[in-house]
Amino acid sequence: MADKLNQLTLKQAVEGLKEKKFSSAELHQSIIKRINEVEGKIFSFVEIVDKENPKQIEKEGILKGAFFAVKDVLSTKDIRSTASSKILANYVPVYEATVVKKLTDHGAEIIGKTNCDAFAFGASTENSGFGPTKNPWNTTKVPGGSSGGSAAAVAADECLFSLGTDTGGSIRQPASFCSVTGLKPTFGACSRFGLLAMASSFDCPGPIGKTVEDCEIVFDIIKGKDEKDATSVFYPKKKQVKKNLVIGLPKEFFGGGVENEVKNLVSQAAKILEKEGHRLVEISLPNTSLAISVYYILVPSEISSNMARYDGIRFGSNRESFENEVKRRIMLGTYTLESGYFDQYYLKAAKVRNLVKADYLNAFEKVDLILGPVSPTPPFGIGELINNPLKMYLSDVLTVGANLAGIPGLSIPCGFTHDNLPVGLQLLSPHFSEEILFDIGRQFQQITDWHKRKPKL
Amino acid sequence: MEITKIIIGLEVHIELKTKSKMFCGCPAGHFAKQPNTQTCPVCLGLPGALPVPNKKAIEWTILLGLSLGGEIPKLSQFDRKNYFYPDLPKGYQISQYKNPFSINGSLCLDNDKKIKIKRVHLEEDTAKLLHETVNGEKVSLIDFNRSGVPLVEIVSEPDLNSSDEAKEYLEKLQQLVRYLGISDADMEKGSMRCEPNINLEINEGDKSFFTPIVELKNINSFRFVKKAIDYEIHRQFEEFREKRIEKATGNKQTRGWDEAKQITFLQREKEEANDYRYFPEPDIPPIEWSDEEILNFKFQISSYELPWTKKQRFVDQYGLSDYQTNILTEDRKTADFFEECVRLDKVGVIEIANVIINKRSPEGLSPDQLIGFISASKTTSWNSEKEIEKLIEKLLKEHPEVIEGYKKGKPQALGMIIGLVKKDKNVLVSIDDIIKKIPL
Amino acid sequence: MARLTKDEIKHIAKLANLKVDDKQSALFAEQLSAVLDYFAQLEKAPTDSVLPLFNVNESKNVFREDKVSPCLTQKECLKNAKSIFNGYFKVKSIF
Numbered sequence: 001m002a003d004k005l006n007q008l009t010l011k012q013a014v015e016g017l018k019e020k021k022f023s024s025a026e027l028h029q030s031i032i033k034r035i036n037e038v039e040g041k042i043f044s045f046v047e048i049v050d051k052e053n054p055k056q057i058e059k060e061g062i063l064k065g066a067f068f069a070v071k072d073v074l075s076t077k078d079i080r081s082t083a084s085s086k087i088l089a090n091y092v093p094v095y096e097a098t099v100v101k102k103l104t105d106h107g108a109e110i111i112g113k114t115n116c117d118a119f120a121f122g123a124s125t126e127n128s129g130f131g132p133t134k135n136p137w138n139t140t141k142v143p144g145g146s147s148g149g150s151a152a153a154v155a156a157d158e159c160l161f162s163l164g165t166d167t168g169g170s171i172r173q174p175a176s177f178c179s180v181t182g183l184k185p186t187f188g189a190c191s192r193f194g195l196l197a198m199a200s201s202f203d204c205p206g207p208i209g210k211t212v213e214d215c216e217i218v219f220d221i222i223k224g225k226d227e228k229d230a231t232s233v234f235y236p237k238k239k240q241v242k243k244n245l246v247i248g249l250p251k252e253f254f255g256g257g258v259e260n261e262v263k264n265l266v267s268q269a270a271k272i273l274e275k276e277g278h279r280l281v282e283i284s285l286p287n288t289s290l291a292i293s294v295y296y297i298l299v300p301s302e303i304s305s306n307m308a309r310y311d312g313i314r315f316g317s318n319r320e321s322f323e324n325e326v327k328r329r330i331m332l333g334t335y336t337l338e339s340g341y342f343d344q345y346y347l348k349a350a351k352v353r354n355l356v357k358a359d360y361l362n363a364f365e366k367v368d369l370i371l372g373p374v375s376p377t378p379p380f381g382i383g384e385l386i387n388n389p390l391k392m393y394l395s396d397v398l399t400v401g402a403n404l405a406g407i408p409g410l411s412i413p414c415g416f417t418h419d420n421l422p423v424g425l426q427l428l429s430p431h432f433s434e435e436i437l438f439d440i441g442r443q444f445q446q447i448t449d450w451h452k453r454k455p456k457l
Numbered sequence: 458m459e460i461t462k463i464i465i466g467l468e469v470h471i472e473l474k475t476k477s478k479m480f481c482g483c484p485a486g487h488f489a490k491q492p493n494t495q496t497c498p499v500c501l502g503l504p505g506a507l508p509v510p511n512k513k514a515i516e517w518t519i520l521l522g523l524s525l526g527g528e529i530p531k532l533s534q535f536d537r538k539n540y541f542y543p544d545l546p547k548g549y550q551i552s553q554y555k556n557p558f559s560i561n562g563s564l565c566l567d568n569d570k571k572i573k574i575k576r577v578h579l580e581e582d583t584a585k586l587l588h589e590t591v592n593g594e595k596v597s598l599i600d601f602n603r604s605g606v607p608l609v610e611i612v613s614e615p616d617l618n619s620s621d622e623a624k625e626y627l628e629k630l631q632q633l634v635r636y637l638g639i640s641d642a643d644m645e646k647g648s649m650r651c652e653p654n655i656n657l658e659i660n661e662g663d664k665s666f667f668t669p670i671v672e673l674k675n676i677n678s679f680r681f682v683k684k685a686i687d688y689e690i691h692r693q694f695e696e697f698r699e700k701r702i703e704k705a706t707g708n709k710q711t712r713g714w715d716e717a718k719q720i721t722f723l724q725r726e727k728e729e730a731n732d733y734r735y736f737p738e739p740d741i742p743p744i745e746w747s748d749e750e751i752l753n754f755k756f757q758i759s760s761y762e763l764p765w766t767k768k769q770r771f772v773d774q775y776g777l778s779d780y781q782t783n784i785l786t787e788d789r790k791t792a793d794f795f796e797e798c799v800r801l802d803k804v805g806v807i808e809i810a811n812v813i814i815n816k817r818s819p820e821g822l823s824p825d826q827l828i829g830f831i832s833a834s835k836t837t838s839w840n841s842e843k844e845i846e847k848l849i850e851k852l853l854k855e856h857p858e859v860i861e862g863y864k865k866g867k868p869q870a871l872g873m874i875i876g877l878v879k880k881d882k883n884v885l886v887s888i889d890d891i892i893k894k895i896p897l
Numbered sequence: 898m899a900r901l902t903k904d905e906i907k908h909i910a911k912l913a914n915l916k917v918d919d920k921q922s923a924l925f926a927e928q929l930s931a932v933l934d935y936f937a938q939l940e941k942a943p944t945d946s947v948l949p950l951f952n953v954n955e956s957k958n959v960f961r962e963d964k965v966s967p968c969l970t971q972k973e974c975l976k977n978a979k980s981i982f983n984g985y986f987k988v989k990s991i992f
Contacts, residue, residue: 073505074505075503075504075505081504083504088504091504093503093504093505094498094503095498095503095506097505192505192507193505193506193507194505194506195505196504196505197504197505197740199739200739200740201739227509228507228509229507229509229740230507230508230509230510230740230741230742231507231739231740231741231742301736302739304539304734305537305539305548305549305734305736307548308539308541308547308548308549309502309503309504309546309547309548310504310548311541311543311548313543313546313599314501314502314503314546314601315503315504334734337539337734337736338732338734339732339733339734339735342734342736346736
């Protein structure tokens with residue numbers, strides 16, 4: 001068993017350690033061994049902590065010995081945090097992000113920092129200042145993004161779970177591309193303190209894991225009000241989830257832009273849930289086609305302001321070092337906030353954002369949750385979309401809605417295409433009702449075993 | 458050609474003396490501290506840090522707004538003002554643009570002229586810059602201790618028509634915030650700063666012209682306010698006579714006051730394409746007051762006696778002159794001291810007022826010591842050099858410790874001297890004269 | 898059609914404190930124009946009676962009490978700076 005410890009789920013590992021089936025040093029060694037085997041092929045990590053010495057974890061807690069990977073846009077004290085951008089190549093923070101601290105306070109141990117699109121601007125991890133991460137299922141394909149390294153590291157069993165961040169799909173889409181489970185929590189459920197801001201009214205840190213169960217364990221620890229984040233809120237008490245749910249399938253999520261193979265796999269998944277006693281109904285989210293415009297006005301606007309602190313004085317190098325996509329988004333957002341264009345772009349988009357949110361709230365009057373694909377396509381090729389920003393932006397069409405509305409979303413593996421590329425299922429539920437996603441997600445993973453498949457590396 | 462109107466509007470910044478900064482827990486008092494010792498990820502603008510607003514600073518801003526007769530809108534919010542400068546760590550200042558905490562206030566001058574106040578809003582201070590030469594290279598040094606200190610901005614309408622009015626407006630504002638106890642408002646220490654916007658209306662024949670608006674900076678002492686404005690009025694008139702440039706969009710200038718040369722100098726020609734790209738601060742939820750909360754603020758402000766109310770009461774209650782009340786109500790401490798003395802009164806209100814106003818008593822007396830001092834002075838009627846010398850000799854001999862104490866500046870010692878003098882019925886000298894004779 | 902000119906790109910770059918060379922500004926002008934064209938779809942959305950949504954979870958009045966908490970040491974404060982002098986951050990003279 002010892003040489004496969006890295007393949008354990010978080011739950012199995014924590015229980016195994018508690019029952020002393022193996023030591024944390026053995027677990028650590030097995031993970032490091034795996035990292036050494038596969039990093040050359042996929043490049044999930046930009047920084048690995050203490051690669052040499054097997055770690056015997058002393059700190060007690062319910063996550064004792066849980067070795068996890070952290071997306072590089074989360075501030076980690078005394079561990080280099082570059083946001084995968086050259087501008088922060090040597091930045092070593094003096095403070096810890098709240099979500100990271102909550103995990104380590106419970107005995108979890110950081111194994112390393114994962115690669116992402118620089119500052120999380122992107123959907124492929126190709127915009128990293130340090131080179132692209134490759135999809136463990138097919139190394140000519142992207143792992144998705146921006147949390148591509150976090151998803152690939154979990155898929156390749158280089159950690160037990162990881163933290164990602166989701167601004168417009170950055171947890172769900174890479175989880176889908178790498179066939180792992182990822183949760184984008186309700187906005188405000190998890191503290192953003194220490195998350196290197198991309199778009200402040202969109203960003204959500206969240207877990208990527210091997211199972212729904214693992215994501216729930218992590219979420220239960222990182223959620224809750226943080227005095228240091230004024231937009232975080234007290235998480236309400238868990239409600240009992242009904243046994244038979246009404247699942248809405250938005251017709252806009254199964255439209256022309258979505259590839260047939262993706263549609264078929266997701267529809268099959270819906271039918272599996274129908275067999276379990278849930279009811280499927282078609283719904284409409286009429287403003288879906290506007291969501292991308294709203295998103296790509298509001299997000300770059302906030303970005304242009306959030307990126308202004310990178311002036312090379314207190315940390316980092318100067319603004320010349322920004323990657324092209326970073327510059328492009330800063331320019332776009334600067335333009336849409338200019339006083340002459342503010343009403344036409346920013347204000348208009350903020351209003352349409354309310355319409356998009358209303359779409360979801362109206363839908364939840366009729367259904368308990370919404371089901372659809374995560375991405376309109378399976379993982380695309382490295383280099384395929386990099387020179388066409390608009391086309392790259394359009395690939396976020398099914399995920400940005402949840403961020404515009406602030407609702408939670410879960411991505412779970414639901415099958416493979418004919419050429420063995422993963423496809424993910426997206427579940428969305430009302431604000432602060434993550435328990436619905438976990439319940440139905442767990443049920444799905446009890447029936448299916450897509451999440452148990454391992455890539456050959 | 459003549460000046461028919463001087464038009465001045467004032468933007469005043471006041472640092473609040475809260476315990477902690479505006480958006481983080483670092484101490485707000487930054488004067489004379491070691492550089493960069495009062496910072497944290499938030500006020501340093503480190504990646505990922507977030508602001509959480511200081512409740513007290515918001516309440517104080519509301520109180521200031523109310524004391525200026527302003528309205529408190531139900532909905533307020535913070536906005537980001539985006540621009541780049543090395544003293545601005547985040548590349549934006551958290552300020553208020555669309556919905557400030559208070560609007561439509563006013564401040565009344567002694568000539569009963571009402572100066573309208575457009576808005577009172579809250580923002581964060583910037584870091585402090587020092588300009589030095591290090592190893593032959595000209596550099597700017599940055600200290601972030603001041604970064605994030607709560608700063609209130611009070612913006613007047615251009616209702617002021619002379620440098621004297623501007624100075625009086627500033628003095629009244631300073632007095633007000635000191636009464637409220639929300640700021641030291643010390644211009645020399647930078648906790649109060651003012652930026653006058655000045656232009657002129659000039660008449661020639663039957664035509665009138667407006668000169669371009671100039672914003673004046675660097676006025677870091679009360680003494681300079683009048684001088685700087687007067688210089689600028691003169692300069693604008695001369696410049697118009699020569700160049701005949703009229704006010705137009707985009708030709709606003711920023712000029713600095715050079716105290717050494719006693720002139721204003723050009724800092725920024727024209728308003729550079731300074732588009733601040735304001736938008737609502739997404740890290741801070743908006744602020745909405747309920748009717749009860751606004752009522753509660755109004756109740757709180759009603760418990761303060763504002764300077765002008767106190768002044769009127771002193772006139773009514775004590776029958777003092779305008780001149781006397783102006784001095785006695787200049788600050789709350791003097792006013793309270795006066796009233797405490799009056800409460801213990803054995804010597805008469807006018808006498809107390811005069812002694813305080815003319816600073817006839819030694820410094821540091823308690824109210825009852827002051828009363829004692831006045832009574833003692835009153836009972837003495839004549840003096841002679843000899844009497845005084847005799848008395849001092851006697852005191853030196855009998856109570857050397859008291860005299861020593863007085864020399865060291867202990868206020869109790871003076872009280873004891875007064876007591877000793879009062880005990881000695883034979884002595885008929887004034888305390889003032891005794892004090893003068895004590896060998897120092 | 899929104900067509901950003903090279904001059905507009907330069908103006909935006911100046912506001913954004915970015916240096917953009919001629920080649921890059923031509924590329925950005927083209928790419929951003931395409932994105933702005935796409936945004937035109939928003940014009941037809943009926944928003945006359947719709948309020949803008951700035952704070953997605955609609956919380957209000959979040960404050961902290963006026964309490965002092967520990968600061969970074971000077972050393973920690975200056976730790977990641979490129980250029981320091983006598984406890985200060987140092988930049989080229991801005992006067």
